[in-house]
Amino acid sequence: MAKIALITGATAGIGEACAHTFAQHGYDLILTGRRLERLEKLAHHLNDKYNVEIAVSSFDVRNREEVVRSLDSLPSKWRAVDVLVNNAGLSQGLDPINSGSYEDWDTMIDTNVKGLLYVSRVVSNWMITNGRGHIVNLGSIAGKEVYPNGNVYCASKHAVDALTKGMRIDLLQHGIKVTAVHPGMVETEFSEVRFKGDKDRAKKVYEGFEPLKAEDIADTIWFVASRPAHVNINDILIMPTAQATATNVIKKNT
Known part of the structure; x- marks a missing residue:
């Protein structure tokens, strides 16, 4: 019987890369995200390629009722989730605290913190019933340190770091593993979303050095998920070679 991985935010970037990686290793998948057409296209591709x-399951993790209803409506066989990848997350804006957007703050907190909680609440209970499971939370270098104008995004990822530690303690008695993977600069839709679709500004973030790719993070997540039953990787911080901290990046002249 194939194992099952549930991946949130699977329509692009790290989530989509994780879907490819887990499918390649024979996992059946529950793919979630807001863009149903992308999810269905990815599902057909992976089914054809990896059988x-x-x-x-298309929903917005910010909507608690939608999350619970969508997950609970899945056929019972899908509740045997072995790995949950809490990937859905984003950044909005890059403004000082005194001029930040209330809407941006709500979007980041509702997605990065509350959305992670809503999905974890449902799936952790499935895992408890099954007597096994592994939850992998996508954090960030922003969850380890704070940088100028990163205020609320950094706070939300610090919350992910703290929640991961708390979840690990709470779920210990049930034999459920909990891991946090904290990437540095990864070239995905992240900066384009942060800058509200400004592709030129987003592109400049990654110029002059080689950033991480979504596949690099997916490989790392697969590594932690594929350890033997008695091994748990608690925490990983993964950076491009050209990056030392959130703000120290060596860029060649372009």
Whole structure:
């Protein structure tokens, strides 16, 4: 019987890369995200390429009722989730605290913190019933240190770091593993979303050095998820070679 991985935010970037990686290793998948057309296209592609079963569930992690209803409506066989990858997350804006957008703050907190909680609340209970499971939370270098104008995004990722530690303690008695993976600069849709679709500004973030790729993070997540039953990787911080801290990046003249 194939193992099952549930991946949130699977429509692009790290989530999509994780879907490819887990499917390649024979996992059946539950793929979630807001863009149903992308989810269905990815599901068909992975099914054709790897011959794995895939369930698609389109919802916004910010909406608690939608999260619970969508996950609870899945056929019972899909509740045997072995790995939950809490990938859905984003950054909005890059403004000092005194001029930040209330809407941006709500979007980041509701997605990065509350959305992670809503999904984890449902799936952790499935894992407790099954007597096994592994939750992998996507953090960030922003969850380890704070940088100028990163205020609320950094706070939300610090919350992910703290929640991961708390979840690990709470779920210890049930034999459920909990891991946090904290990437540095990864070239995905992240900066484009942060800058509200400004592709030129987003592109400049990654000029002059080689950033991480979504596949690098997916490989790392696969590594932690594929350790033997008695091994848990608690925490990983993964950076491009050209990056030392959130703000120290060596860029060549372009």
